Amino acid sequence: MIGTLLVANRGEIACRVFRTCRELGIRTVAVHSDADEDALHARVADATVRLPGAAPAETYLRGDLVVRAALAAGADAVHPGYGFLSENADFARAVLDAGLVWIGPPPEAIEAMASKTRAKELMGLPSLGEVTEADLPVLVKAAAGGGGRGMRIVRRPQELRAALEGASAEAASAFGDGEVFVEPYVEGGRHVEVQILADTHGTVWPLGTRDCSLQRRHQKVIEEAPAPGLSEELTRELHTLAVRAARAVDYVGAGTVEFLVADGRAHFLEMNTRLQVEHPVTEAVFGLDLVAWQIRVAEGHALDDDPPRARGHAVEARLYAEDPANDWTPQTGTLHRLTVPDGVRLDTGYDDGDTIGVHYDAMLAKVVAHAPTRAEAVRALAGALERATVHGPATNRDLLVRSLRHEEFTTARMNTGFYDRHLTELTKPAPDPYAPLAAALADAHGRSRFGGWRNVPSQPQTRRYATAGEEVEVRYRHTRTGLAADGVRVVHTDARRVILEVDGVRRGFEVARYGDQVHVNATRLTALPRFPDPAPQLAPGSLVAPMPGTVVRVAGGLSEGSAVQAGQPLLWLEAMKMEHKITAPATGTLTALDVVPGQQVTVGSLLAVVQPTQEREKPRPK
Structure with a gap:
C-alpha cells in the first residue's frame, strides 16, 4: 500500500492528484521550482522539495533531481501528472530503479508509443x-x-x-x-479519443469517447464526453482499436488513444501514455476517479470484467490567461480572484492573489459541467463561465462562453477548423455599456467621506476608462439625494456594488478595483489618469514584446536596412512553453533590430523597428 506519493509536476494537475491522495489517506510531496516556491501545489502538499532554477529544463524536466527529491522526502511512489516527464521512459525506469512505485505504464510501453512515427509502425492501424x-x-x-x-x-x-x-x-x-x-493535414476532421484503463491482470476498459475538436494552436480548448454524433458502429471500432493499442504494448494504468475522424473513418493519431488534461469529463460520465484507479492499479488491484455504465454528458472548458483576439498572446500578472458558481467542477492550480508567471503554461483552470443531456451540460457550463468571477489579466472566458453558445457547437457540427472560421466573430469586443458608469459611481462613493453635494450648481464629474481598445468618458453628479447620471436611475451605490435602472429594468453591477484595473461583472476596465502621461512615445513601426519571455530565434538574413514584407516573420519569443511569432507590421525597411537569441525581454521591451514604405505622392489635380 502506498503511504506517501510525490507528484513530479506542478500547478493544476499536482493539486488534482493531491486531492485524491487526501481522500485515500496518502501523504503528499510536491516539488517546486524557484518560480513556484509559493505556488498553490507547493502550499497544499504535506511536504515540498525545491528544484533550484525556474526554467523547465533545469527543474521539472530534471528526472534525477525529482527521484532524489522522492527519496529524500520518504515517498513510496511517484505520479508524473501530464506534460514534463510524464511520457519519459528513462524517467519511469529511474523511478523503478530507485525502488519506488511508478504510477503509470511500464517504461517499455511508454517507449513503444513515445515516437508517433514508431507508434504508427508498431500499431499497424489506419494512419495518415x-x-x-x-x-x-x-x-x-x-x-x-x-x-x-x-x-x-x-x-x-x-x-x-x-x-x-x-x-x-x-x-x-x-x-x-x-x-x-x-x-x-486533413481539414474538416474531428479530434476524437478513447480513454482506456488497464490493470496488471489483463483487463482493459475502453471508457467511452471524448470529442476535443475545439482547439487553438493544436491545443484543446473545449472537450466533451461522449463524442456527439458518432454511430454505434464507429464507436465500437474506436473502442476496438484503442483496446488493441493497449494490448499491443501490455499497457497498464490510464492512457488515451487519439484519432482523427473524417468522412466517417477513424485515423489513428497517437497514444498518450499518461493521464490527459480532459480526464474529468470521463470521470463525470462514468462516476469514477481515474487518479484513484491509477493508484489502485499500481498497487496491484484488479478491475472488474466490465467498466461502469456511462451516464449523461459532460463538457470541460480550459480557462487560459491569454488574449485570443491578439494571436492568443499569453498574459501574466496577479490573479486577484477566481470563483465559479455552485454546480460545476473547478480544477485549478491557482488561488486568489497568486501570480501568473511566464515560465509555464497559461492555463488557469478547468471548469466542468455534467448533466443528463448534452444540451443541458453545454448550457450549464456556458452559464457558469458567464457568472464566474475572474479578476486579473485578460482571459479567454468570453471566447469560451461564445464558443459554447455558437450554433455550430450546440448542434455538434464542429471540427478542428472551428476557430479558423469563427475566431473574428467570437472575439469581437462587447463590453457592457453601463460598466464604466458603474465603475465611476463605485469609485466616487469609495472616495467620498462626507458626500460631494453642493448647494450651488456645479459641473458634472468625469471619469475616463479604457476597455476593449477604446477610451470611454462617463459623467455623473453629486446631488442632494446622492449620485446621479443622465439617462439612468441610480438605485444604489457603494464601493463594491451599484444598481442602475434603465427603462424600468434594474441591473446589479459588482465592482472590484485593483490599482488602475477595474472589473465590473465580466467587463475589464483600465482607469485612465485625469492628465495624460507625458512619457515619450515610441517611433512608428516599433515592435515591442507583448509578454515577458526569451528570444529563441531571429529570422535568418535579417539586419538593419533589410527590406521586409508585411506579415514576414522577424523573430520568435518563447513564453509559457509556447513559441510566439513576431511579424513585420507593414512592408518597409528594418531600421532597428535590438535583440539576439537567448535574450530575456520584459513586456514593452523594444524588439525591432520597421519603417513603412511611403507611397509615392499622388499628383494634385489641376
Missing part, C-alpha cells in the same frame, strides 16, 4: 502516413510531442523549411527531442 512537399497542406509534428507544441500547418511550399526548423526547435525545448515528421 508520411508525405512529401507535393502533398500540401501538411502538418509538421513533433515525434515526441504533445499539448500542441512542435506542430505547424504548412500550406505553401516555401513555408515548409521554416516550419520544420520551428517545430524541431520548439520540440527540442519542450521535450528534449527535436525529431519531427510530416503528414497530410
Whole structure:
C-alpha cells in the first residue's frame, strides 16, 4: 500500500492528484521550482522539495533531481501528472530503479508509443502516413510531442523549411527531442479519443469517447464526453482499436488513444501514455476517479470484467490567461480572484492573489459541467463561465462562453477548423455599456467621506476608462439625494456594488478595483489618469514584446536596412512553453533590430523597428 506519493509536476494537475491522495489517506510531496516556491501545489502538499532554477529544463524536466527529491522526502511512489516527464521512459525506469512505485505504464510501453512515427509502425492501424512537399497542406509534428507544441500547418511550399526548423526547435525545448515528421493535414476532421484503463491482470476498459475538436494552436480548448454524433458502429471500432493499442504494448494504468475522424473513418493519431488534461469529463460520465484507479492499479488491484455504465454528458472548458483576439498572446500578472458558481467542477492550480508567471503554461483552470443531456451540460457550463468571477489579466472566458453558445457547437457540427472560421466573430469586443458608469459611481462613493453635494450648481464629474481598445468618458453628479447620471436611475451605490435602472429594468453591477484595473461583472476596465502621461512615445513601426519571455530565434538574413514584407516573420519569443511569432507590421525597411537569441525581454521591451514604405505622392489635380 502506498503511504506517501510525490507528484513530479506542478500547478493544476499536482493539486488534482493531491486531492485524491487526501481522500485515500496518502501523504503528499510536491516539488517546486524557484518560480513556484509559493505556488498553490507547493502550499497544499504535506511536504515540498525545491528544484533550484525556474526554467523547465533545469527543474521539472530534471528526472534525477525529482527521484532524489522522492527519496529524500520518504515517498513510496511517484505520479508524473501530464506534460514534463510524464511520457519519459528513462524517467519511469529511474523511478523503478530507485525502488519506488511508478504510477503509470511500464517504461517499455511508454517507449513503444513515445515516437508517433514508431507508434504508427508498431500499431499497424489506419494512419495518415508520411508525405512529401507535393502533398500540401501538411502538418509538421513533433515525434515526441504533445499539448500542441512542435506542430505547424504548412500550406505553401516555401513555408515548409521554416516550419520544420520551428517545430524541431520548439520540440527540442519542450521535450528534449527535436525529431519531427510530416503528414497530410486533413481539414474538416474531428479530434476524437478513447480513454482506456488497464490493470496488471489483463483487463482493459475502453471508457467511452471524448470529442476535443475545439482547439487553438493544436491545443484543446473545449472537450466533451461522449463524442456527439458518432454511430454505434464507429464507436465500437474506436473502442476496438484503442483496446488493441493497449494490448499491443501490455499497457497498464490510464492512457488515451487519439484519432482523427473524417468522412466517417477513424485515423489513428497517437497514444498518450499518461493521464490527459480532459480526464474529468470521463470521470463525470462514468462516476469514477481515474487518479484513484491509477493508484489502485499500481498497487496491484484488479478491475472488474466490465467498466461502469456511462451516464449523461459532460463538457470541460480550459480557462487560459491569454488574449485570443491578439494571436492568443499569453498574459501574466496577479490573479486577484477566481470563483465559479455552485454546480460545476473547478480544477485549478491557482488561488486568489497568486501570480501568473511566464515560465509555464497559461492555463488557469478547468471548469466542468455534467448533466443528463448534452444540451443541458453545454448550457450549464456556458452559464457558469458567464457568472464566474475572474479578476486579473485578460482571459479567454468570453471566447469560451461564445464558443459554447455558437450554433455550430450546440448542434455538434464542429471540427478542428472551428476557430479558423469563427475566431473574428467570437472575439469581437462587447463590453457592457453601463460598466464604466458603474465603475465611476463605485469609485466616487469609495472616495467620498462626507458626500460631494453642493448647494450651488456645479459641473458634472468625469471619469475616463479604457476597455476593449477604446477610451470611454462617463459623467455623473453629486446631488442632494446622492449620485446621479443622465439617462439612468441610480438605485444604489457603494464601493463594491451599484444598481442602475434603465427603462424600468434594474441591473446589479459588482465592482472590484485593483490599482488602475477595474472589473465590473465580466467587463475589464483600465482607469485612465485625469492628465495624460507625458512619457515619450515610441517611433512608428516599433515592435515591442507583448509578454515577458526569451528570444529563441531571429529570422535568418535579417539586419538593419533589410527590406521586409508585411506579415514576414522577424523573430520568435518563447513564453509559457509556447513559441510566439513576431511579424513585420507593414512592408518597409528594418531600421532597428535590438535583440539576439537567448535574450530575456520584459513586456514593452523594444524588439525591432520597421519603417513603412511611403507611397509615392499622388499628383494634385489641376
